[in-house]
Amino acid sequence: MDAREAWVALNLIEGLGPVRVRQLLEHFGETPAILAASRSQLARVRGIGEDTAEAIARWETTTDLAGELQRMEAFGCRAVIQSDPEYPASLREIYDPPLLLYVKGDLSARDKNAVALVGSRQTTHYGIETARRLAYQLAYVGVTVVSGGARGIDTASHQGALSAKGRTVCVLGTGINIVFPPENKELFDRIAAHGAVITQFPFNRRGDRQSFAIRNRIVAGMTLGTVVVEANLSSGALITANFATEYGRQVFAVPGRIDSPRSKGCHDLIKKGAKLCEDAGDILSEFEYLFPTSNRPPSPAETGTLPALELSGNEQAVYNTLGKEELSIDDVIRKCGLPASATSVALLGLEMKRLVRQLPGKLFLRNE
Numbered sequence: 001m002d003a004r005e006a007w008v009a010l011n012l013i014e015g016l017g018p019v020r021v022r023q024l025l026e027h028f029g030e031t032p033a034i035l036a037a038s039r040s041q042l043a044r045v046r047g048i049g050e051d052t053a054e055a056i057a058r059w060e061t062t063t064d065l066a067g068e069l070q071r072m073e074a075f076g077c078r079a080v081i082q083s084d085p086e087y088p089a090s091l092r093e094i095y096d097p098p099l100l101l102y103v104k105g106d107l108s109a110r111d112k113n114a115v116a117l118v119g120s121r122q123t124t125h126y127g128i129e130t131a132r133r134l135a136y137q138l139a140y141v142g143v144t145v146v147s148g149g150a151r152g153i154d155t156a157s158h159q160g161a162l163s164a165k166g167r168t169v170c171v172l173g174t175g176i177n178i179v180f181p182p183e184n185k186e187l188f189d190r191i192a193a194h195g196a197v198i199t200q201f202p203f204n205r206r207g208d209r210q211s212f213a214i215r216n217r218i219v220a221g222m223t224l225g226t227v228v229v230e231a232n233l234s235s236g237a238l239i240t241a242n243f244a245t246e247y248g249r250q251v252f253a254v255p256g257r258i259d260s261p262r263s264k265g266c267h268d269l270i271k272k273g274a275k276l277c278e279d280a281g282d283i284l285s286e287f288e289y290l291f292p293t294s295n296r297p298p299s300p301a302e303t304g305t306l307p308a309l310e311l312s313g314n315e316q317a318v319y320n321t322l323g324k325e326e327l328s329i330d331d332v333i334r335k336c337g338l339p340a341s342a343t344s345v346a347l348l349g350l351e352m353k354r355l356v357r358q359l360p361g362k363l364f365l366r367n368e
Contacts (some may be wrong), residue, residue: 004138005065006031007081008072011099012063012202013055018096025048034060059104070204077104077176088112088222094247098200098218102176105196110167116219116244117281118237119153119229124262127153127230130254132160133348134227135278139166140352144195146171146223148215149188151181153229153237162190163345164352169222172199173215174207216240224287225250227277231265238265240275250286252277311353314338314346319355319366326363 001009010021010031024034027045034042034056042053055062072078079100080087086107091097101107117135119127131153135145139161147154150172161168168190172178178198179185188197200218201211216236220226220243228251231237241251253274257262270276277283312321321327321336333343347364349358357367 001032001035003031004079004081005069005085006035007100008079009035009059009063009065009070010056011200012068013059014062015055016052018099018225020047020052021099038110068202070359071177072102075104075177075203076296077102079103080107088114090114090224091218091222094217094221096139096217101198101323102202103196103198103201104176105192106171107196107198108167110142110143111144111169111222113142113221114169116146116151116223116226116240117229118147118156118216118219118231118240120231120237120262120265121150121152121154121228122262123156124256124260125150125217126256127254127262128156129344131156131229132163132345134229134254134280134283135160135168136164136166136345137352138283138350139164139168140349141280142166143284144169146219148173148212149180149184149191149197151184153231155184155187157229158187159192162194164349165194166194170197171215171218171222172197172201172207173212175199175201175203175205176202178206180207185218212236213239217243220244220249221247221363223249225252225283227252227254227283228266228269228274229254230256230262232261233268235263235265238269241269249252250275252283254278279348287300312346312349314342315349315353318343318346319350321358323367324365326359326365329362329364 001218010016013160026036039053039057042048042056043050064269080103081100082092089112115138117131135157139145144167145157145161146169147157149172158168158170174180179188191197216239220240226240226244226268228237228241244251251274253266253269256266317336317338321332333340336343355367356364358364
């Protein structure tokens with residue numbers, strides 16, 4: 001058995017967390033030695049009680065390592081352990097980093113510049129559109145968008161990042177082979193192709209309140225900051241924000257209507273010191289040393305010429321529709337002939353390329 005297989009085996013043992021494994025490693029030096037130790041040897045390690053020693057000593061009868069390795073190969077995923085270069089460096093810094101991550105797709109060095117976008121599963125149209133917009137803006141300038149793959153804000157965040165052809169990472173609160181919610185199967189496949197789907201849980205592990213809270217710890221731990229887009233006072237997104245605070249990471253919150261229960265959690269975070277977030281600029285300003293203005297394309301007003309940016313077919317159609325006169329979004333949709341959703345995405349792309357400007361009242365014109 002090699003060290004990686006031993007890590008997988010340790011991760012399969014119920015009740016054995018990263019803190020205890022760290023104590024065992026300090027004593028035995030390597031993971032195969034932990035699994036080869038007797039119950040009495042294990043019990044003598046500081047912080048390892050009789051029950052844990054018994055669970056480790058009996059691992060061959062209680063876990064299916066060979067089956068787990070076969071499932072990983074068949075599913076097309078792999079185990080990334082803490083000593084691997086692709087294991088997220090910021091996640092390695094927390095008190096109890098996962099023993100390993102099951103990864104489908106690719107973790108990248110670019111993911112060191114990652115921001116979490118989280119929020120409620122039951123959300124409003126405002127919350128969905130805001131999440132998509134923020135994710136698009138962040139992904140467009142090279143930020144990896146991390147979220148939890150759930151309904152609502154999480155799904156919208158992943159979709160926004162993919163629309164910008166950027167990177168996004170989905171952290172599951174289940175085994176990597178379980179699609180939850182089931183309607184997100186195609187989305188998870190797209191995420192794996194343009195980023196990664198990851199989890200710390202073995203195959204076939206169903207989600208529950210505890211596993212989703214553990215998932216939230218990974219989301220907060222592997223990112224520079226957490227943005228809560230829309231959340232009520234009991235939302236799990238606030239758990240992610242609390243983890244971010246505990247890890248010394250920045251917390252942002254998007255304001256909403258003062259009479260909307262869906263925004264109460266965000267307003268409470270702002271009262272407690274979270275930075276109010278209206279657009280990606282509020283986030284990037286906190287990390288200006290990572291994303292300097294010089295990395296962003298200049299506007300035509302700054303250069304006097306139209307920048308040589310590649311436009312999608314929809315972006316070109318919308319750009320051709322606009323001029324120096326202000327147009328409402330309804331007028332843009334009617335004139336360009338595209339569906340409302342496609343027009344909104346194209347307008348957002350043109351805004352990020354600084355070719356189009358949005359005025360109050362959802363009015364648009366060319367940025368000339």
